[in-house]
Amino acid sequence: MPTPLFKNVCDEQFFSKLYEQYSKDLHDFIYYKYGDSFNPEDKVHEAFIKLWQNCKSVTPDKAKSFLFTVINNLTLNDIKHQKVVLKHQRSKPKHYTNESPQFIMEENEYLEKYQAALAKLSEGQRVAFLLNRVEGKRHKEIAEMLNISRKAVEKRIYTALEKLRKEIDGI
Amino acid sequence: MKKKDLISKWLNFNLSDEELEAFNDLDASSSYHRIDRAAEYFRAPEYDADTSYLKLQNKLGHQKKSRPLFTYFSGIAAVLVVAFGLFYLLNSANELEYLAENSTTKEFTLPDTSEVTLNAGSSISFIEKDWASSRNLKLKGEAYFKVAKGEKFTVQTKQGSVSVLGTQFRVNDREGYFEVTCYEGLVRVSHGGNELDLQAGNTYKVFGNTIINEVTALAIPSWLENKSMFKSMPYHQVIAELERQYDIKISGDSADSAILFTGSFSNKNLDTALQAITIPLNLSYTINGKNVVLKINQ
Numbered sequence: 001m002p003t004p005l006f007k008n009v010c011d012e013q014f015f016s017k018l019y020e021q022y023s024k025d026l027h028d029f030i031y032y033k034y035g036d037s038f039n040p041e042d043k044v045h046e047a048f049i050k051l052w053q054n055c056k057s058v059t060p061d062k063a064k065s066f067l068f069t070v071i072n073n074l075t076l077n078d079i080k081h082q083k084v085v086l087k088h089q090r091s092k093p094k095h096y097t098n099e100s101p102q103f104i105m106e107e108n109e110y111l112e113k114y115q116a117a118l119a120k121l122s123e124g125q126r127v128a129f130l131l132n133r134v135e136g137k138r139h140k141e142i143a144e145m146l147n148i149s150r151k152a153v154e155k156r157i158y159t160a161l162e163k164l165r166k167e168i169d170g171i
Numbered sequence: 172m173k174k175k176d177l178i179s180k181w182l183n184f185n186l187s188d189e190e191l192e193a194f195n196d197l198d199a200s201s202s203y204h205r206i207d208r209a210a211e212y213f214r215a216p217e218y219d220a221d222t223s224y225l226k227l228q229n230k231l232g233h234q235k236k237s238r239p240l241f242t243y244f245s246g247i248a249a250v251l252v253v254a255f256g257l258f259y260l261l262n263s264a265n266e267l268e269y270l271a272e273n274s275t276t277k278e279f280t281l282p283d284t285s286e287v288t289l290n291a292g293s294s295i296s297f298i299e300k301d302w303a304s305s306r307n308l309k310l311k312g313e314a315y316f317k318v319a320k321g322e323k324f325t326v327q328t329k330q331g332s333v334s335v336l337g338t339q340f341r342v343n344d345r346e347g348y349f350e351v352t353c354y355e356g357l358v359r360v361s362h363g364g365n366e367l368d369l370q371a372g373n374t375y376k377v378f379g380n381t382i383i384n385e386v387t388a389l390a391i392p393s394w395l396e397n398k399s400m401f402k403s404m405p406y407h408q409v410i411a412e413l414e415r416q417y418d419i420k421i422s423g424d425s426a427d428s429a430i431l432f433t434g435s436f437s438n439k440n441l442d443t444a445l446q447a448i449t450i451p452l453n454l455s456y457t458i459n460g461k462n463v464v465l466k467i468n469q
Contacts, residue, residue, distance in 0.1 A: 016224060023220045031215040041218070045227045052231060114209055132182060133210035139183050157182050158175065165202045 009063050010055035018063055019048060025145055026071050028135055033127040034075050043078075047071035065147055110168070117167035121160050128153050129160035178203070268296040271312075273418035276394065281306075285324065286317040290343075290394050291438075292415035313343040315392045330377070331362030338371075341392045348408050350376040352387055378405055393435065399444075400435040409436075409448055417441050423464040424454065 009015055023044050030040040047070045051058060058066050118126055128146065131137045139157070143150040174197065180186050181194050181203070194200055271277040271289035278288045282302045287295060293312025301307070306324040317339045318324045325334040328344035338356025343349070351360050352374040359368055360375055369375050374387045383403065393400035399412050409432045410421050416438045434451065436444035445456045449465065457464045 019224045019227065020220050023223060024218050027218045027223075028215045036216070040215070041223055041226075044223065045230055048227055049231060110205075111209065111212055114206070114212070118213065130210065130213060130215075133207055134214045136184070154179050154183070158179050161178065161182065161203065161206065164206050165199060168206065169199075169202055 008056050009051060009058050009060060014060065015048075015052065015055070018051075018067075022064060022067055023048070026067055028131060029068065029127060029145060030071060030075055032130040032134075033072075033123045038075075038078060043071050043075055046074050050074075064144075068145060068147065113168045114164070117164045120167060121163060125156045125160040125163070128156040129164075132157050266296055267299050268294060270294040273415050281308075283319050283321055285319045288315045288392075288395060290314065290392075290415075291418075310342055310344060312345065313341070313394075315339070315341045315395060331360060333361075334359050339391075340369075345408065345411065348376070348378045348405070350374065352389075352392070354390060374402075378408070394438060397438040398435050399438055402433050403431040404433070406430045406432050406452070413444060413448065417444070419461050419463055421463045421465060424467045425465060 009018065026044045026047060027040045030043050034040075047067050050070050051063065051067060054066075118130075121129065124146070128142050131142050131145070132139070137145075139150050139153045142157075143153045146153065177186075177190060177194050177197070180190060186194060194203075197203075269277065269279055269287070269289065271291055271293050273292045276288060276290055278286065280286055281297075282299070283306060285306070289295065290313040293310070293314055295308050295310045295314060297308035304322075306318075306322055308326055310326050310328050314326075316324075316326065316335075318335055323334050325332055326342050328342060328349070330344055330349040333340065333342055333351050335356065335358045338358060339354040340356075340358045341350075341352045341354070343351070349362060351358065351369060353369045353371050355371050357368055357370055359366060362375075362377060367375065372386055372388075374383075374385050376383045376385075385402065387402075389400070394416075399409075399416060401409055401412075406425065406427070410425070413419070413436065414421055416436075419441070430452070432448070432452075434447060436447040438444070441458065445458070445463065449456050453468050454465050455468050456466070
């Protein structure tokens with residue numbers, strides 16, 4: 001945010017802009033990190049409600065990190081480190097159709113292993129890896145979201161990939 | 172380029188054409204590609220920022236209006252919760268309760284090593300911290316006690332109380348029926364304003380206006396050996412005992428309730444038990460799950 005047009009985020013227009021800009025990232029961040037044992041959208045709402053309540057004290061350039069920190073803390077309070085399992089969606093993606101039962105079975109086995117392997121990653125590794133692979137985010141973007149260095153993101157994603165490969169291939 | 176850097180570059184969507192070729196030549200490249208493709212399966216659920224924002228506005232609007240009231244009430248609620256919690260804690264903290272559900276008997280040892288066996292559908296409770304100074308417990312239903320030597324041991328029931336010093340006895344307190352049997356030593360029974368001492372081998376029972384003192388030959392209650400034995404027992408009490416032993420409901424015709432039943436039934440086999448109590452009274456029965464219907468034979 002180069003020009004501080006607004007002193008704080010109490011302006012409704014600016015607030016809605018923040019929502020448009022960050023809410024999906026916040027949502028995905030929480031989903032990939034903690035799974036859907038509760039509703040990620042509710043957490044997004046809670047975080048923005050907190051932001052609105054504190055709008056006078058949060059400057060525009062701090063809004064983003066405020067949101068990510070708050071949503072993470074809110075969620076931590078809620079779930080106290082229960083095991084995260086991201087369920088794969090059987091209907092997606094579309095590019096495998098008309099496959100033989102054999103193929104479908106193998107694919108399902110593969111996904112079960114994948115799911116188990118993802119659950120074994122640390123929260124930090126999983127969220128970075130899935131934001132990167134599924135949402136197509138670059139290291140730099142993820143670093144800004146998680147408020148860590150680009151190098152750290154690179155390391156997390158690389159480690160996650162290797163862990164997944166070893167786990168799935170059974171090396 | 173080092174393998175790790177190559178992979179990291181691939182992960183950052185940064186490979187040139189030659190680098191991509193080098194990457195594809197890696198042993199594990201097919202694994203990497205497959206992991207990459209399959210990640211799609213774990214995509215977060217659809218999310219639409221616009222509709223989500225509308226929902227948020229609803230919540231914010233709602234919150235602004237209702238918040239003061241809400242905090243006010245939650246304050247009161249919190250105080251009430253704490254008050255009730257304390258009340259509960261102070262009042263019942265140390266009351267221990269043991270329960271034998273229908274169709275089970277339970278055995279356990281009290282803090283002073285006295286032993287208690289509860290018959291089906293019975294419970295006892297006592298205050299744990301007072302146990303050392305006064306051995307006092309409340310009984311609902313039927314139980315057998317082997318009391319360790321010590322201070323006075325008192326069993327209170329709705330209809331009367333029994334106190335002893337150290338002995339073996341059984342108390343049966345059921346709706347409209349009260350019975351105490353002493354197996355060893357001496358117990359003091361107080362019931363309806365009367366007190367009497369019951370010696371080993373004696374039974375005291377009360378139902379309606381009838382009070383019976385009789386001798387028992389048994390060394391322990393029959394139900395400890397999975398049998399329910401009765402001597403001159405009102406028939407409806409026998410039926411009630413059968414219901415508790417098998418956790419069933421008995422309905423239909425009944426023999427004249429003035430009939431006194433002497434005999435026994437097994438606590439292990441419902442069919443035999445039913446035969447034992449119906450045939451002598453010319454009744455027949457049908458079992459339907461947990462319900463048994465009795466019928467008078469013509």
